[in-house]
Amino acid sequence: MGVLERLDELYAIGGGRGANRPYGSPEEDAAHALVADWMREAGLEVEVDAHGNLFGRTSVRGDVWVGSHLDSVPQGGRFDGPLGVVGGLEAVERTGRGSVVAFRGEEVGCIGSRALCAGADTLPAAFLELHIEQGPVLERAGAPLGVVTAIVGYARGELVFEGRAGHAGTTPMAGRDDALVAAADAILRIRDAAGRIEGGVATVGQLAVEPGGSNVIPERVRISVDARAPDARRLDELTEAIGFEPMHRTLPAAMGEEPRRILLDEIESRDLPAIELPSGAGHDAGILAAAGVPSAMLFVRSLNGGVSHSPDELSSEEDIELAVDVLASALRRVAAR
Template sequence: ALRAARDAVAGWMTAAGLAVRTDALGNLYGRLEAAQPGTKTMLLGSHIDSVRDAGRYDGPLGVLTALAAVEGLATARGQLPFAVEVVAFADEEGLRFPTVYLGSRALTGMVSAGLLALRDAGGITLAEAIRDFGGDPAALAAAQRDPAELLGYVEVHIEQGPVLEREGLPIGVVSAIAGQSRFAISLSGVAGHAGTIPMALRHDALCAAAEVILAIEELARATPGLVATVGQLHVEPGASNVVPGQVTFSLDLRHALDTTRHDAIATLEARVSGIAAARGIELDWRLGTENAALSCDSATLSQLARAIMAARFPVRELVSGAGHDAVMLSRLCPAAMLFVRCAGGISHNPAESVTTADVAVALDVLDRYLAELATTSV
């Protein structure tokens, strides 16, 4: 499915008059050259991968909006003082392998040997998967971009939340992206017969996990801006007549301030350790991935805000609780985002929906931003 999506986007890029290529990881680029060689490159885009049972707009909306904007610019090829590339990142969600922003990591040179050795549920390594996708893990260094050659990165994305819809606005500008930490937590007790072990003598890993999960929820509710999610849980041995001996579950923590997130982690570690000790349960707490919070580039935010006002809409700044490829691109160049209203704030769900009118507003704002950039970047 991902290969088919990439092939479809490549065809649309070619039809728009762009020079199309893929890098060693499998990211797709469509390039519109500047009037003069040797100028910087503006990146626009998002990702084309998805999660299970997802909608149609998380990621692809940003790629196609960027493509539409650049297709319009193609008629002004001789007037652009910078090159423009539409990028469709191959993997942002981290669904198959336990790492996020894989596609955009390649541009920063942050795909390590350790990441390439990661295995999916079927035992296939990331390096093998890249080769199967037509990439070359041995040539990833060539995918890295030189910050001196980049003008910036702007990503259009659905909001994935209810704020814009609640306030009656089609578009908003992202001021910051929350930092996040993902953990794998394992609680090991003693499995035993459900009928013969008295309640007072049990070391039930699932009961311990239930108490831990409620403690996580309690802390998140008490900490403004903190969100905490346990989205995966595995119980062993998983029989109706056996006291659970081991439970492993995921924990996803996010906040716009790294200090608040780190304080919450320290508090939770202490609480969870106390719960485990009181129940005679062995605790294993492991950090999987961690990404710092991002404050979007202030100059780019100002330009996007002017474009929104020129389109006759009020400027609404939002903090993104979801991670985005802009986090990685900010390591290379000024990065910012536009959010588009989505129905009910629903995302990662087949019911995910946007209106044509709102997408048209986003395209108009992006066009206005690029027009201003063309007059100020020289």
């Protein structure tokens, strides 16, 4: 069974519009069970660690790992995560080297890779992750593949605004204490703060209004904040400018020089443009890199303007085949060192 056919099988799990395999769900479990079967068919030794991470091994601990994650956001895309697992499995099958891993809960803060790195006695000699770009850079450059230089840091938390509830029809505008108006002002300030910091981005993706009646002035509003920046200094600046205390924070992580160089060499050897770019999204590779594992990421061109976390997510069959070929060649070289 080929890479695209396997991606289709994983995409079908859960039904509904898009990919629906949230962390800890029966659908994520089903995806792991399906991939475990494919690992066994490939003759790999299957193992599940204490955190639910799935491994298909060709050798002992401490070897080179390739992989990604199988969980998804609600109504997610076909390629985000599974491409790295299925493509990694294909690379391991072709080369007979390394181990393929499917981490748990990447979409909710890289839970599986964090837990593994925090408690593992032995980590791999290197880690390679194949992933779609999830952005428009490669498509605009006319390049099928790219190599990640670093993964940005991010801070996540929330802000809460208090006001006073009142009747929507009998409370004069001049006398209102509307928590939602205060939250709206803050959302605009968050946008402007990110725009003043080079490479910074900030998103408010969730908003909870209480008491929630259409004819009641909001008394309490809670908004989520996701702030990202290319380095620790700018992440600190952005967090301070927004004025929130992150509940979760991940520092930027540089990719390993040697595996990154090998990926670039493999791309250049095929007479393709060698594009280097940072990743604006968090990835398991960043967690392993922060733990001291030489890590590298190979990006596949995202089409449709780079849309991701959406059923409209798209990469071409030709680009995927090329990416798996580069990944397999890089795995062979990294494992031989």
